[in-house]
Amino acid sequence: DQQVKQNSPSLSVQEGRISILNCDYTNSMFDYFLWYKKYPAEGPTFLISISSIKDKNEDGRFTVFLNKSAKHLSLHIVPSQPGDSAVYFCAASAETSGSRLTFGEGTQLTVNP
Amino acid sequence: DADVTQTPRNRITKTGKRIMLECSQTKGHDRMYWYRQDPGLGLRLIYYSFDVKDINKGEISDGYSVSRQAQAKFSLSLESAIPNQTALYFCATRRANYNEQFFGPGTRLTVL
Numbered sequence: 663d664q665q666v667k668q669n670s671p672s673l674s675v676q677e678g679r680i681s682i683l684n685c686d687y688t689n690s691m692f693d694y695f696l697w698y699k700k701y702p703a704e705g706p707t708f709l710i711s712i713s714s715i716k717d718k719n720e721d722g723r724f725t726v727f728l729n730k731s732a733k734h735l736s737l738h739i740v741p742s743q744p745g746d747s748a749v750y751f752c753a754a755s756a757e758t759s760g761s762r763l764t765f766g767e768g769t770q771l772t773v774n775p
Numbered sequence: 776d777a778d779v780t781q782t783p784r785n786r787i788t789k790t791g792k793r794i795m796l797e798c799s800q801t802k803g804h805d806r807m808y809w810y811r812q813d814p815g816l817g818l819r820l821i822y823y824s825f826d827v828k829d830i831n832k833g834e835i836s837d838g839y840s841v842s843r844q845a846q847a848k849f850s851l852s853l854e855s856a857i858p859n860q861t862a863l864y865f866c867a868t869r870r871a872n873y874n875e876q877f878f879g880p881g882t883r884l885t886v887l
Binding site: 696698703711755766 | 825
């Protein structure tokens with residue numbers, strides 16, 4: 663069963679606008695959430711994370727929101743830049759399972775100049 | 776920044792061959808992971824290790840084995856490769872008590 667789901671395989675936005683990437687999860691034991699960015703021919707790189715005790719975490723142009731009651735998190739990128747074009751993976755972990763990461767399928771973001 | 780390195784970067788092999796993918800890290804992290812990425816499926820955990828003497832199966836370990844030769848080295852083996860093991864393979868490391876994992880550049884494996 664897919665415990666972490668990213669329902670949008672792709673997203674296209676204009677440069678300067680906001681990009682919103684969504685992620686849903688089913689396992690209520692998840693207590694830490696991360697976003698990774700992946701360029702072609704490279705490994706995923708850590709972008710931003712949030713603990714389940716928070717509902718928002720911000721780092722520059724990137725903000726992650728967590729809605730625990732809805733088991734939903736989102737990544738906001740504003741303003742979007744062409745260099746943000748990449749695949750974005752949502753991941754979740756639970757301390758009870760040794761903090762192993764469970765990944766979503768990924769969303770391909772394309773930012774058009 | 777080549778803190779996590781993987782060799783080879785690309786490999787084409789035939790069904791039934793034994794293949795070893797290697798991962799080395801200079802980050803000093805004690806925890807290491809092997810994932811595979813398939814289109815539309817994200818990254819799935821194959822094996823992980825918390826230290827040299829601790830090896831654990833992930834969600835898709837069948838057909839794979841691993842060896843943790845030292846804290847800095849973690850190898851993944853396919854004893855008898857089959858075409859559905861064609862995928863991108865990533866090694867990752869993590870420091871104890873931190874959640875972020877750091878990934879290598881990946882190995883693209885094709886099994887004909």
